[in-house]
Amino acid sequence: MPQVIIHKVLTNDRQRNGRLAEAVRKVVLDVLEIDETYGQVIIYEAPMYDRSNHENGKLNFVFVEITMLTGRSKEAKQLLVQRIIEQIEKIEGVSKAEINCVIHEIESENYIKGMRVST
Numbered sequence: 698m699p700q701v702i703i704h705k706v707l708t709n710d711r712q713r714n715g716r717l718a719e720a721v722r723k724v725v726l727d728v729l730e731i732d733e734t735y736g737q738v739i740i741y742e743a744p745m746y747d748r749s750n751h752e753n754g755k756l757n758f759v760f761v762e763i764t765m766l767t768g769r770s771k772e773a774k775q776l777l778v779q780r781i782i783e784q785i786e787k788i789e790g791v792s793k794a795e796i797n798c799v800i801h802e803i804e805s806e807n808y809i810k811g812m813r814v815s816t
Contacts, residue, residue, distance in 0.1 A: 698808055699725050699765040700737045701781065705789060706757045707742040713788060714740045720784040728777045729769065759791050761798040766805050774800055 701721055708714070718738040725736045748756045761781060769777075778798045785796055 698735060698810075699729060699731065699763065700739070701725060702739045702741060702762040702764075703785070704741045704743070704760040704762075705785075705791075706748065706759075707744045709742075714742075717784065717788045720788060721781050724777065724780040724784060728773060728780060729765070755795050757791055758795040758797065759785055759789065761785070761796065762801065763798065764801040764803065766808065767802040769802075 703717065703721065718740055722736050722738045725731070725738070726733060729736075745756050748758070750756055750758055761778075763777065763781075778800070781798065782793055782796050785791060786793055
């Protein structure tokens with residue numbers, strides 16, 4: 698079930714976006730020790746003029762949303778975020794200071810795939 702949405706500046710570089718999506722998906726599978734049939738990564742891009750940040754921040758910041766079922770340890774979540782940030786820094790060239798992450802944890806009964814509630 699884990700899903701990762703990466704919001705970043707528009708590059709129109711499909712190959713790089715594909716590399717990033719695959720690298721992050723591999724991190725999710727490895728860290729959470731889940732089957733290959735799970736885990737989705739979505740890249741959303743916005744042009745610089747559609748972004749805003751605080752006075753000292755850069756407009757090429759990256760925002761990462763991770764949605765997953767509850768029950769993972771604090772250490773597992775920390776490792777997941779750390780390794781995702783490392784991949785973004787490596788592939789996108791954005792410094793760690795400009796990458797923000799949030800983890801949304803949901804109960805299994807609140808995840809619906811198609812018309813079926815997860816168990």
